[in-house]
Amino acid sequence: MSKDKLTKLEKDKIFNGELIPQADALYNFAYSLVFEEARAQDLVQEAYLKAYRFIHSFEPGSNAKAWLFQILKNAFINEYRKKSRQPQKVDFEDFKDKNQLEKQSISIDIEQDVYTHMIGDEITSALNSLPVDFRVAIILSDIEGFTYEEIAKITDIPIGTVRSRLFRARNLMKEQLREYAKEKGFKELR
């Protein structure tokens, strides 16, 4: 059977059985890129449309989630390019950090009182305040559990860059969390 000639029934089976179950993760990813429900929905819909159109290139039983995330990331970049009036480059270009990377990683004692009492909202805002590349790295690795290889594919960067970007993203995240904790501790003292 030629894979190019999947019947509508076969397509629907893959679509409903393997692709649709990823809708929540996909939507969460989309939302973390655009922070707007309507735009997140547009992105998800576009990703599913593309996936359906190219469904013959998907191997049933393979990694549907990574495949969909990659499609959605590309849709996001295209949308960004189309809509952006600014000439600046934001997207998944590697962030050139000024030899920050080799610095010691930042440890945070999560058992600190203020820190333990940090609520989900504050942690989510800390994550959302990171530049998009770093936010995405944390979401893909720490939240969605993708491997370096999958992240490299989704974000279209070399594996070595995934590793260094994650390291830097986590340090930035810890800095943010510490700032929040400090603010909160300060308030509680008064």
Added chain:
Amino acid sequence: MRKSHNCKDVVSQFNLMLDGELNPKEEQNMMCELQRCMHCLQEYNLEEKYRKFIQERVQKKSCPSSFLSSLKNKFEQSKDID
């Protein structure tokens, strides 16, 4: 003979371990290495806590059900979206 202990290397290696990028043999070596140095062990415990914290506490958005059902409908009704 054991290699000398380098804290910086260990930190970057245990990050790989927490990311699931080491094989079982490498993981085993890493765990031994961590027992050799209080500093590294502490860093490791903190990092592990931090990871868990992020996973448990960052809020996730779920796909709105009305949107999802309208999306499914779109695909079911279309004869062929090509």
